[in-house]
Amino acid sequence: MSSLKIVGESPERIDGLEKITGAATYVDDIDFGARLLHAEIVETPYAHALIKSIDTSAAEKVPGVVRVITGKDFPYRFGLYMQDRFSFPTDRVRFVGEQVAAVVAHDAKTAKRAAKLVKVVYEELEPVLDLTKALRDDAVLVHPDLGNYTRCPWFFPQAGTNIAHWRKTRKGDIEKGFKEADVILEDIYTVPRYSHCAIEPHVIVGLYDLSGRLTLWSASQSPYTQRHVLAQALAPLGLSHKDIRVVTPYVGGGFGGKAGVSMEIIGAALAITVKGQPVKVRWSRAQEFYNTYQRQGVIARIKLGAKKDGTITAIEHTLHWDAGAYVEYGANVVNAVGLSATGPYRIPNVKIDSVCVYTNLPPSGPYRGFGYSEFHFGLESHMNRMAHKLGMDPVEFRRKNAIREGDTLAYGAKMNPSGLHEAIDRVAAEIGWGKKEVSKDPNKVIGKGFACFWKAPALPPNAASAAFMKFNEDGSLNISVSGMEIGQGFLTVMAQIAAEILTVPMERIRVELPDTDRNAYEWQTVGSHVTWGCGNAVKAAALELRGKMFEVVERALGIARDTLYLEDEKVKCRTRADFELPLQNFVINGIQTSHGNFIGGPILGSGVFMPEFTSALSDPETSQGGHPNVHYTVGAAAVTLEIDKKTGKMRVLKATLAVDAGKAINPGLVKGQIVGGIVQGLATVLYEDIRYDLKGKLVNANFTDYKIPTSMDVPDEIVPIIVEVAQPDGPFGARGTGEHTMIPAAAMVANAVEDAIGLRMKIMPITAEKVALELQGISYEDVKGSYMGLCFAGHPDAYKFHTKASTKK
């Protein structure tokens, strides 16, 4: 095999020109003409209440109103992994802002005015806003019908409780492990909720045409999954998959927030009730915060045991997740963490309990990192503290315990090839680990923090990818896949993979955005898996195309196919130096023989990838026996942080992150993921600070009060590092990197804060305000006032994990 030509290079993005000229079309940019209807949602002001009555008569009388829809019109449940969510609830509301009705009108202003006239009578119930109370035997139940919900076989909801899922992983002998330890360290870490804040809000346009076809134009990471979930939900109406079409143009940022189905069910419901007319539902920024998904909050207790020489002997990791009102996707986040909360370390004795708890806060779901960002905050903080307790250097302690290929994972499968040690060493060198830095300003101190990370895609075992490919008359190429370009550069990477095999230059390849009527299948674009999964499908399709071309040449010209190869868009022959046939000469019209007839015809290809080695079937009490994760991507990161001792203000002087990409198909795009991911991760620890009032209402659902970074808030320097230890089943050895770059940020900052000022912050975020207060000896938790950032009363250190529910076998 000759050396690679385009894989491993960083060409211009193939979607670059569209995005830089404004030509790129997003859902809200598509024109639907004068018949387009607009919707306004009637939302509940209560976190938990029974719906006693809904009176829509006044709203229906407003001129310009077409329909008012409630749960009576559309009483369907839906969900990706568990059907616990409602298009419109019929009997009870479960979080502030939940939709109870929608007004559809000819224009948005009328819809808005009429929505205010819908009268809903509620009977308020006690909201479940405290995990401790949620887990009590006499708890108020968020879902009294939990036991009846359809779910995937690897979820274990406990009927009659608020526990939606409980992933238990057991390996080795945990008691023996702690007995062998010379040092045991136990503590509690807390992570609040976060919001994705893609700049494009969710938007969907639905058209249920007069022939009974439902087409949805959706800002989504998951066209096929949306079609499937909606087909399940709408089956009572007689709709099946072929009757539903999901079209997804460019998406203005996803980060997991546009995975699965959230508000899109409303678009589908409204479209069906106003048959023949397109209807648009576009979320406001506030709705974007409280009625799609949030990243769930978690309180975690970690007990870690190690020998004097630094060998970790045991970990007990208990996590209670505030998963919100609906967990049809969020419970899988909890599941993923329950399998992997050891972090990237070889630990012989493991006990993990990851408990998904319903609360009356907004629904939770996937967010870049899928639970790993959350648990790494505690784990990587704890690793530092354990190192100090052992008198070891924190980097050396990590290196000593870092996982290697072939090690047994917590659930019994073997670790894939891993460049973790290389990542640790290169990050330590880049940050100048061990070299103390001193600020020129006497009021400022500088600290350094280090963290490792790992993450596996959390996929069902049959999450497949597929690709179609066809040539055009001029030898240019169209690739049809259904992975989503959410900014990561997916289209470009797919083009590079095809270009490498077919020798067609990048500028002569189009990769089409998904339309479930014509594009090949993709489960969804989540879990940083499409470079790997869909990349394999595209590679397979390209190889099929190549094989078909060689076959045609052999049949038409009598040249043995195994002597043929491709170079510069030509078929060439190893045994006949004078032979070359440009692709454009035959990929549509075939090859003319000496008899005048033509052999061949349009060259088409397809490719499929299925991770056939995975299985979600395992013992529910131990998680042993399955192979739930395809592979882990690993890495390390570090930060140099300057802290103003008076104001608490922190400035990131330098951040560096190494990720094992297996093979970076496009190193420039991987670096883009590193820089973007670090900044997004730093935001969760330094700036973003979600607040609820004591009745469960989100009070900072906007960018004025929920601060995401601006260009003024970025680190002075970010150094991306790419490690390449090939993934044997990846295209050219590639594995995913997109989410991973966010994961270590919070812990590395916490570790740098301790290094700089000696304070261990165990509650995210670590804002300037908190640091300033703590430096004056004031506990932020004591003065934070009458709002909730965390889903339990009192100080986290007093949180009782030993509820009956979580100790029961």
Place this chain on the structure above:
Amino acid sequence: MTKRITVILNNETRSLDVEPNDILLNVLRETLGVKSPKIGCERGDCGACTVLLDGKTVRTCLILAVEVDGHEITTLEGLSQSGLTPVQQSLLKHNSFQCGFCAPGMVLSATELLGKNPSPSQDEVKEAISGNLCRCTGYEPVIDAIVAVGKKAGKRV
């Protein structure tokens, strides 16, 4: 009750009727069909709806359409009419954008800056685009691309 207004949109004179409470962003997108200004927050926080009003950046979600009667508006569509501008070329070359949703506003903010200050420093660039939120890129490739335009311009002087 509507009011007739006239605007010069991307070098074209357009007259239209608007309601007194119509937001400029919605009028641009729905009545005039110009889609590059995006709806991101509708309260002036995110900058996705940025256009040039008489050469200066404004957030069209905070402006009533009646206010721009007789004024000149340039959107990203107008900027590229005679080919890519130097800052567009540089942003393209640097692969500066990921999802691209903030790009129209970001390009116009950069255009305004470079019009006033052809060789801005990194800090000046950061300040100029600080009203345009981007959630994907970490800003670095955007900043680098804009600074690079300035450096190139500086060399020519």
